Amino acid sequence: MKRLLLCALISSPLIAKSPKNFILVIGDGMGMQQIKLLEYYLNASQQQTKNQFHRLDQNGKLFLTSTEAYEAITTDSAAAATHFAIGMMSRPGMVGLKYDGTPQRTLLDDAKKRGMSTGFISNTRITHATPAAFLAHQISRKMDPEIASDIIQSGVDVMLSGGFEAFLPKTVNDQTHSTYKQYRRLIPKERAVQSARLDERDLIREAQNNGIAVVFDHPTLDAANALPILGLFSPRSMDDVMTGASQQNHSPRAPTMDEMTSKALSLLARNPKGFFLVVEFGQIDWAAHYNDLGYLLEQMIMTNTILSKLIDWVEKDKDTALLVTADHETGGLGFTYSSRNIAPSFTLNQTKYEPRYSHGQETMLLDWKKQKRKGLSVLKEFLALDLQARKAEAMKKLVNDSYPVKISTAEATLLVRTIDSSGLKDYRDMESYDQFLANYYNGEIYRFLGVLARVTLRDYPIVWGTGTHTSNPVASWIYGFPSAGQYFKGIMHATEVHHGIRKVLDL
Numbered sequence: 001m002k003r004l005l006l007c008a009l010i011s012s013p014l015i016a017k018s019p020k021n022f023i024l025v026i027g028d029g030m031g032m033q034q035i036k037l038l039e040y041y042l043n044a045s046q047q048q049t050k051n052q053f054h055r056l057d058q059n060g061k062l063f064l065t066s067t068e069a070y071e072a073i074t075t076d077s078a079a080a081a082t083h084f085a086i087g088m089m090s091r092p093g094m095v096g097l098k099y100d101g102t103p104q105r106t107l108l109d110d111a112k113k114r115g116m117s118t119g120f121i122s123n124t125r126i127t128h129a130t131p132a133a134f135l136a137h138q139i140s141r142k143m144d145p146e147i148a149s150d151i152i153q154s155g156v157d158v159m160l161s162g163g164f165e166a167f168l169p170k171t172v173n174d175q176t177h178s179t180y181k182q183y184r185r186l187i188p189k190e191r192a193v194q195s196a197r198l199d200e201r202d203l204i205r206e207a208q209n210n211g212i213a214v215v216f217d218h219p220t221l222d223a224a225n226a227l228p229i230l231g232l233f234s235p236r237s238m239d240d241v242m243t244g245a246s247q248q249n250h251s252p253r254a255p256t257m258d259e260m261t262s263k264a265l266s267l268l269a270r271n272p273k274g275f276f277l278v279v280e281f282g283q284i285d286w287a288a289h290y291n292d293l294g295y296l297l298e299q300m301i302m303t304n305t306i307l308s309k310l311i312d313w314v315e316k317d318k319d320t321a322l323l324v325t326a327d328h329e330t331g332g333l334g335f336t337y338s339s340r341n342i343a344p345s346f347t348l349n350q351t352k353y354e355p356r357y358s359h360g361q362e363t364m365l366l367d368w369k370k371q372k373r374k375g376l377s378v379l380k381e382f383l384a385l386d387l388q389a390r391k392a393e394a395m396k397k398l399v400n401d402s403y404p405v406k407i408s409t410a411e412a413t414l415l416v417r418t419i420d421s422s423g424l425k426d427y428r429d430m431e432s433y434d435q436f437l438a439n440y441y442n443g444e445i446y447r448f449l450g451v452l453a454r455v456t457l458r459d460y461p462i463v464w465g466t467g468t469h470t471s472n473p474v475a476s477w478i479y480g481f482p483s484a485g486q487y488f489k490g491i492m493h494a495t496e497v498h499h500g501i502r503k504v505l506d507l
């Protein structure tokens with residue numbers, strides 16, 4: 001009897017085995033409508049590009065993730081990513097800490113303990129909230145220098161992103177100093193050598209002394225062959241796809257998200273005990289904070305491209321589980337219907353069909369693929385003009401040259417008023433916009449971008465509800481290792497998703 005049972009156990013395919021590798025994809029701010037934006041665009045564009053979320057759907061398992069933080073309905077990215085990282089509730093602003101302020105082990109720590117190699121890549125900066133939640137333990141996400149110090153002690157094998165200013169000693173801010181000259185030789189010339197530290201600690205040197213290879217450009221990353229490796233490709237955030245395509249300040253020597261992903265996979269996959277890689281698409285959130293539809297669309301298209309590579313990789317490997325999720329939704333993006341631009345009536349089955357509203361069609365997204373620049377770039381260019389030149393006509397030209405729609409002089413005047421210091425306290429002309437401004441960060445950038453979005457979207461049934469986050473649950477998929485699906489179902493809080501991942505990997 002005993003022997004029979006043993007035989008049955010050995011031959012049973014139901015015995016839960018852990019996958020060798022795990023890839024966690026976090027689309028920062030990627031709610032369901034952000035995913036739908038991609039879908040509508042791909043449908044309208046009639047290209048052969050496949051929607052990778054459909055692939056996840058066909059062969060993976062969908063569940064929803066709820067995102068609330070401790071004593072907070074609507075989370076920020078710090079608490080949200082900390083929930084995934086430590087599996088306990090945290091407070092907005094905290095990274096790698098439980099809500100009571102105590103540091104906790106992360107998924108990456110425990111994967112490491114199992115002998116797996118670990119990695120984190122992000123197109124933001126490595127000290128930003130989402131990476132910091134997995135790589136550091138601090139009371140505030142704003143403590144970049146302290147987070148950087150935690151990062152070089154994290155034991156994580158591959159870390160690729162932007163943000164070297166938190167690692168360089170403050171002496172580099174003095175261009176006559178030898179430290180400045182030393183880093184000027186190492187860092188691509190298009191990048192400013194600058195420090196955000198208030199002390200003389202040189203975390204690059206400390207990392208190297210700990211055996212971590214540090215690289216600042218794509219060719220050096222490409223040639224790198226050993227772990228651990230820290231790649232820091234810009235002083236602060238990495239380039240975005242739009243700026244990279246259209247402006248000279250893009251560094252051809254910085255790797256793309258695609259190149260970082262491929263390199264991370266090839267380095268990590270050498271470990272016979274497997275790897276745990278986190279990939280963050282962090283600029284979906286930034287585009288949505290800016291209420292910038294064209295920028296968001298570019299980020300979603302880029303996300304789709306890299307998901308395609310990851311899914312291909314997982315399918316080929318057959319021993320990897322892939323979990324695609326988001327930390328929260330950003331922007332309260334909505335497709336809606338409106339009473340502007342109602343389509344003409346027509347006859348159907350000998351009866352007149354009369355549309356009462358404009359309900360939106362997928363082809364309208366083709367217009368937004370034509371947005372040439374980010375709203376933020378428009379603002380920067382306007383602010384770079386001489387004071388006398390900062391007039392409505394100049395604004396009108398900038399917007400009309402960059403956007404798929406034409407704005408009027410009156411609308412341009414409104415936009416100028418959002419940044420004109422004489423108009424800052426006087427919103428009488430902007431009464432209809434007043435209500436939403438509280439949901440935007442302080443500062444002229446967000447006031448301007450919030451109004452710009454509403455002005456340029458006026459003829460489209462597309463709305464932004466906020467300049468920050470919403471508490472909408474987000475879509476998530478587990479893919480690639482069928483038995484992993486049993487741990488994910490229904491609506492799970494992000495902390496429960498953490499525990500699901502632990503079960504999958506038997507951590």
Ligand SMILES: [Zn+2]
Pocket residue numbers: 029077285286289330469
């Ligand atoms: Zn955000």
